[in-house]
Amino acid sequence: MRISQLSERTGVSVATIKYYTREGLLPAGEHVGYNSTDYGEDHVERLRLIRALIESGGLSIAAARRVIAALNDSDVPLPEVFGVAQGAVPREVSVPSETALDAVREVMDERGWVTVPENPGIPLAASVIDDLTRIGHTELIDQLPRYAEAIDLIAAVDLDAVAASGDDERQAETVVVGTVLGDTLLAGLRRIAQEAHTRHRYDNDDADDGTEDEATS
Amino acid sequence: MRISQLSERTGVSVATIKYYTREGLLPAGEHVGYNSTDYGEDHVERLRLIRALIESGGLSIAAARRVIAALNDSDVPLPEVFGVAQGAVPREVSVPSETALDAVREVMDERGWVTVPENPGIPLAASVIDDLTRIGHTELIDQLPRYAEAIDLIAAVDLDAVAASGDDERQAETVVVGTVLGDTLLAGLRRIAQEAHTRHRYDNDDADDGTEDEATS
Numbered sequence: 175m176r177i178s179q180l181s182e183r184t185g186v187s188v189a190t191i192k193y194y195t196r197e198g199l200l201p202a203g204e205h206v207g208y209n210s211t212d213y214g215e216d217h218v219e220r221l222r223l224i225r226a227l228i229e230s231g232g233l234s235i236a237a238a239r240r241v242i243a244a245l246n247d248s249d250v251p252l253p254e255v256f257g258v259a260q261g262a263v264p265r266e267v268s269v270p271s272e273t274a275l276d277a278v279r280e281v282m283d284e285r286g287w288v289t290v291p292e293n294p295g296i297p298l299a300a301s302v303i304d305d306l307t308r309i310g311h312t313e314l315i316d317q318l319p320r321y322a323e324a325i326d327l328i329a330a331v332d333l334d335a336v337a338a339s340g341d342d343e344r345q346a347e348t349v350v351v352g353t354v355l356g357d358t359l360l361a362g363l364r365r366i367a368q369e370a371h372t373r374h375r376y377d378n379d380d381a382d383d384g385t386e387d388e389a390t391s
Numbered sequence: 392m393r394i395s396q397l398s399e400r401t402g403v404s405v406a407t408i409k410y411y412t413r414e415g416l417l418p419a420g421e422h423v424g425y426n427s428t429d430y431g432e433d434h435v436e437r438l439r440l441i442r443a444l445i446e447s448g449g450l451s452i453a454a455a456r457r458v459i460a461a462l463n464d465s466d467v468p469l470p471e472v473f474g475v476a477q478g479a480v481p482r483e484v485s486v487p488s489e490t491a492l493d494a495v496r497e498v499m500d501e502r503g504w505v506t507v508p509e510n511p512g513i514p515l516a517a518s519v520i521d522d523l524t525r526i527g528h529t530e531l532i533d534q535l536p537r538y539a540e541a542i543d544l545i546a547a548v549d550l551d552a553v554a555a556s557g558d559d560e561r562q563a564e565t566v567v568v569g570t571v572l573g574d575t576l577l578a579g580l581r582r583i584a585q586e587a588h589t590r591h592r593y594d595n596d597d598a599d600d601g602t603e604d605e606a607t608s
Contacts, residue, residue: 219527226522230485253589260582268447278583287587295582302576305443310436311568313556314576317548322580324544329584331537333592339530351528353585357578359519359531363539364577365477365512366495367546368570370504372470375550 177203180213184221191221197235199224199242223347231354237262241350248342255346259353260294270300277303277315281322332356394420397430401438408438414452416441416459440564448571454479458567465559472563476570477511487517494520494532498539549573 180203181188194200200220203211220242227233227241244250244258278300282289289296306314332352339348397420398405411417417437420428437459444450444458461467461475495517499506506513523531549569556565 222526226526230519230522252593253586256585256589260585263578278579281580282583282587285584285587287583288590289583289586293583293586295579295584295586297579298582299576299579302447302572302579305447305572306568309439309443309568311556311565313552313565314569314573316555317552320548320551321545321577322584324541324548325577325580325584327541327544328538328581329588331534331541332581332585333588334537335530335534337592338533339528348528348530351523351526352531353582355519355522356531357574357581359516360538360542360577360581361480361574362495362512362514362516362519363498363542364545364549364574365515365570366499366504366506366510367502367512367539367542368473368477368549369470369506369510369512370499370502371546371550372473373505375554376469 175213177211177213180217180221183218184225186221186225194221194224198239199235223351226351227354230358231263233262233354241354245343245346245350250346252336252342252345252349255349256353257290257293259350263354263357267294267297267301268304270297271304274300274303274307277318281318284319285322285326328360392430394428394430397434397438400435401442403438403442411438411441415456416452440568443568444571447575448480450479450571458571462560462563462567467563469553469559469562469566472566473570474507474510476567480571480574484511484514484518485521487514488521491517491520491524494535498535501536502539502543545577 175183177188177191180186181191184191186194191200195202200217203213203217206212224238224242227238228235233241241258241262244255250258275296278296281287303315303318306312335352336345336348339345392400394405394408397403398408401408403411408417412419417434420430420434423429441455441459444455445452450458457475458479461472467475492513495513498504520532520535523529552569553562553565556562
């Protein structure tokens with residue numbers, strides 16, 4: 175198909191398609207004559223993926239390029255694809271304290287989680303622990319073991335989704351998509367569940383009986 | 392204390408303190424004489440909270456102002472504080488399709504989650520479902536019920552932390568902090584757990600036996 179059709183199919187403007195190609199995110203189309211280039215279904219799929227990573231996942235062009243390169247290289251093993259995808263998600267992290275890092279390591283030991291020391295989740299979680307300590311909200315830190323227990327379930331689901339997604343190439347793509355877009359999906363579900371739980375516990379305006387469990391201090 | 396001491400105690404520059412005061416985030420100090428203003432411990436605490444919300448939570452000044460206003464008003468009930476905090480976290484959301492919204496509502500019914508129709512988590516989760524559908528990664532959508540099950544646990548922990556945090560004012564603050572910083576904490580733990588699970592399933596390089604469960608297609 176022509177670049178104009180590719181644009182129509184994907185909702186990405188011709189200028190942006192050309193930009194992604196120049197930036198090495200999208201393979202060039204096949205030259206089929208003077209001033210004419212042919213694009214295939216692979217381009218449609220790749221372009222939709224790029225768009226999801228950048229627009230919904232908030233990845234920078236440079237981060238998307240690293241992720242796409244890992245996907246293009248079939249020699250990159252799956253655990254490493256996770257690492258690349260995790261490192262690509264934009265997160266500003268301050269340098270965490272040793273105390274906070276110890277708190278994270280304690281939870282990891284408790285759950286039997288083994289990772290490389292460079293796992294980006296460690297400073298990310300530790301920096302939040304520092305924030306919570308600084309503002310005196312340790313009641314959230316006290317719940318770390320229970321949060322970790324729930325996250326264990328989520329990671330198991332993440333891996334099951336990867337395993338169910340087909341051949342190696344597809345699996346790598348699921349890793350990237352699940353990591354980059356998964357946080358947002360989970361944040362959305364958490365907002366829904368928080369309101370549902372809060373209503374259940376605190377909102378007695380429309381309660382038809384007095385048997386709801388109360389959780390006030 | 393003087394503004395210079397307040398700055399030292401909190402690591403926030405004098406110029407930024409003045410800016411936050413002008414923007415209505417921080418109450419003004421008490422004038423105790425010509426060109427001299429006195430600040431108390433309340434200012435230290437509030438300033439640390441503002442800094443965590445803006446710098447770690449990524450809230451805009453306007454969003455932080457809405458959140459602080461909800462905290463300052465003791466008439467705002469806790470479920471509403473959740474709503475304000477959830478609405479303050481910056482998320483770009485495209486308008487989701489009806490199909491995606493139905494998928495979210497189905498999960499909500501399954502889990503017995505009741506919310507107002509305007510809960511910000513609904514379009515947030517639905518827009519990710521649209522993205523996943525568009526790029527053909529429905530294996531992640533297939534896992535929605537299991538993700539929701541894990542999120543149910545997380546919301547229960549969220550509410551337990553709120554209940555454990557003290558009087559009404561403290562509880563409202565825990566709601567805000569847990570919502571704004573909690574996503575990042577959970578994202579950090581998820582990255583750690585993902586690597587741990589991936590190693591367990593796929594990485595046999597340093598396995599000392601052959602009994603690990605394999606999850607390849």
